[in-house]
Amino acid sequence: MIGEPAAVWWALLLAVGLGYLIVAYRSLAVWDEPGGELFSGLGLAIGLGALVGAAGLQLGDTHQWSLLSIFSETSVLLLPVLWAGFAARRAGANWLTRRRASLLTAGIVLATIEFRVAGALVRGTPESAQTFNLELVLAVTVPMMITYLFSSSLIVVGVALLVKQTLEYEHLPGTPVAAVAVGVLGPWVSTWLAKQVAEMFDPTNALIVMTMGYGVGFVGFALSYERYGLFAESAAAGTVGRNRVIATMDDTVIVVDDERRVLDINPAATELFEVSVDDVAGRPIEAVVDDDLSALRSSDVVDLVTGIGPREFEPTVSTVTGPDGDHLGYSVVLRDVTERRNREQRLSVLNRVLRHNLRNEMSIVSGYADMLVDRGDKAVNDEIADEIAVTANELVELGEKARVVEELMAEPPTTSEETAIRVVASEVVEEIEEQSPDCEFDVQIPGDLTVGANPRVLRPIVANLIENAVEHNDAADPRVEIRATREPGAETVSLTVVDNGPGIPDQEREVLESGDVTPLEHGSGLGLWVSKWGAKRLGGTLSLAAAEPRGTVATLRVPESLPPSAQASLATS
Template identity: 35%
Template sequence: MIPVLSAFPWLAAASLASGVVSLGFMRYLWPYRDRLGGRFFLATIGCEALWSLSYGLALFVFDPALREAFEVPIWTAINFIGVFFLAFALEYTGRGHLLRSKAMGSVVALQVLHTLLVVTNPLHRIAWSDYAVEPTYGLATVVYAHQPWLFVNAAGFILMIAVASFLLADTVFSYGPLYRTQAAAIAVSPIFPGVPFLLWLAEVGATPPLNLTPLLFPVHLAFDMYAFFSRDMFEMVPAARRVADRAAIDNLGSAVVIVDSGRRIIECNDEAGRLLGTARSDALGRRLETHLDDVDLDGDNEPITRRRAGGKRTYAVATSPLTDATGAAVGDTIVFQDITEERRREQRLAVLNRVLRHNLRNDLNVVSGYLEMAEARVDDEDVRRMLDVAAENTAGVVELGEKARYIERALDAGVDDPDPVELRPLLEEITEGLSETEPDAGGRSETEPAAEITVDVDDDVTVRAAPSLLEAVFENLLENAIEHDPSETPTVTVRTAEDEAEPGFLAVEVADDGPGIPEHELAVLDETGETALEHGSGLGLWIVTWGVDSLGGAVDFEVGASGTNVVLRLPTASETAGSRGDGVAERDNP
């Protein structure tokens, strides 16, 4: 040993410096004491400070009795470092509920017992014996015989540190890069002071009396500081992710069952327990077939029906495989969505739709026939006019029913995969029929043109859509513009609007010079239903809004003094509606 170094109390100075660094770190951590894990992490660093400062001061005390008294704060710090670090790991990783468990209470009680035995060791010598001061490098190092209880004490301390490090390491592997760096830094940091402590406990080394553990605390703190200052240790807490994962299952509203590769239930929520007909805790560990033998994890599943309190319920079944980081299959997630009310509504609507459409059409056709016969046999002009009005209204209702059937078919076609559709030929085909003469259309004579429609769209303009649904949208939009224009020759222009376009979408503007769509009819399109006092006069605007939405686009209505401008945004790229841009996806209709 170099004389200068042997004369200088470097071990004591390093231990005291380590304590000062720990206290300084605690000062920076203090504002974060109320964060998840913050108070326990502070307590852990506090115990390290107590250990380092007590050991550093003890090295200057050569009186055996007083020197032995310094073992009390040293071992108190050792005993409770493990407790606080374990508590930190539990709360930091989202397992805070375990802090109030009987197991954690037993751990704390055991460490209190260890501390009491250390305090009273001079009376019974259970922890150590033959305590003596043996100066080393001019410092009051000690030697004593390690009794079995001391190893039990140390083993508990090491075990708690190991469990806490495992919990943090589990965060590294479970939650990906979001929490990986800070959790890894904190999990690895106990290794550096842990190794010299084990060497001291096993009395390995050239100078067994020297316990170098406090000297390695700065290395341990360096990792902790890195996690705190560089990785936002208390800003991104894994507990939030763990709680979110649990809440995502519990609050989903649907039954969720997770099975391993052996088809054993390893997780489920309370809703799944009600579906399975057993408590959640009783379902865990059982094979899926015990409760659900009609679920195929490898294929498509038809809806299943189960009887529960309150009646029969129907569930749609969706399965998805679970894979680990290497891509290997480790299990499956099964989601059971209660579609009972949806099925009932669909069934009721189907029955009402079929009955009303069929019976209404047949009965009204009979009424229309009798009205024609009655009109032919009546000479009174007033009665004839009344019969004409009745016949006209009857024909309008029949036409409305047919239009509803047409809308249903068009919307059903819209669920198919979209195809590239050349827009100009489609528009020209629609406008050709609408521009021809129509007898008694809006008061216009048979010899006058029904409308003047201009198509200003390039030949190469293509959108992706179901052709029949796209045709229905434009046909109803143009019909609406013509029918509600009282002028002799309504004028409608269809053109592309480059300034209204968005990435991946084509903007098409339909402008007319009519009186404009009434405000109450546009307002209805925003509502979930129609009321008796405020309703639309027909189905044309509904198919425009429903149709464009089904195509994955958006529609805006602008009514001014010179007429109505309707801007349609239709997808041009291969992506479907689910991948459209945010600007269109969040646009309200109208």
């Protein structure tokens, strides 16, 4: 219980505590600003510490195990955690995450409780035995000594961060930073001084020291927010520009040293290539991507295998230098250009095929029309009319293929339900059989084999592969085999269409595989291009090979299922 002379100081301490709480409440308006929530937390912790400390003095609380005493001391010990977090957020250095702050808080609370328990045990030990009971002495001193030292280091770190940001950014005034530092350091320092004064003199002097420290601190804390506009400007954006933009980039970023060993990768690389920093740190860059640094530097576009299938990237390799210009390593930025190149390729193929075929086919129609005028023979005219009809139908089919391309690219790659491959293939075969009754079909697909692909995307892929195998088959007994299996250990389903026709010309196969449409020849249609683009749409691949003794083997490989991130990426094509 405090005496009458100290009542004024006690009332002032209560008023200061309430003042801190009021500023904390008002600062909720800047909760979303960098460090805003931690500024409110500082005001709350300091205000409650003052009120609880004043209550303990008024009640004559001298028992070291008292909940009031533990709460008061814990609130002061937590100030450095909140202070360091506030300074880090203001400077844009987000190393003190909520999880880490929670762990630090829990450690401080436990250390405080352990200190009180051990202290009670020491006081309960006979004085003659205390000298020799080293374990109890260590149990009292070591945990709190470590806690005090760590708390002090956090205070220093917070001050250093704010001083550094003020010096680095000339547009930031130093007054608000100095004021908020006083607002935190005043209560923190005065609390430790008050403990020493209480032990050396009396509680009244300790109350005076504590009230003066809290009072000076409150003036600084209130002015920093109410008058000096602490949250009017922040260096966080500038620091984030240096430290966080790379972490939030959609492009893949890999940093390697002079020996081409990986130092760091950003979250985009982690997600896309399904590796973590711990997995690849210290390993060659090939641990992340398929190519080495020299290949990346010399290539305009590289094909790399990712967690969502093969993708195309534009690599940019830059030299990383230190403050003195010394060479430290390289940064590699990989920009995913798959969708852009797919669009460019589709436009190029459609333009070339449509222009070329329209010109040639319409020349045929025009020539036959002239023949109809010149000839009066009905039999000949009927034959010419049939050729015109066939050519016109080919043009209609070409236009239909172009429409299929447009619709296929507009569909999402996956659906919520699994697609049975046998059902899709059987439906396609049934339709083609009506038009090609002489062709023998052999479908060997397990009934339970499914994929997560959208059937409206998968069906035109399969249909064009089977149609191509039938239309160009010149064998006496045309035959088409359709097989599908789940590749072991690869989480991939492969569908193979094998025919016994003449095979695809090497040049045309190379064009389809490379994507280079410059040498596209007369007679190349859109069917296999539809299948190729559809395969990419599903995160898969299409490969063509010669069959023995003759014919073509077309193999479609698609993921059995795609993770949500991959679905979102492919859905933007």
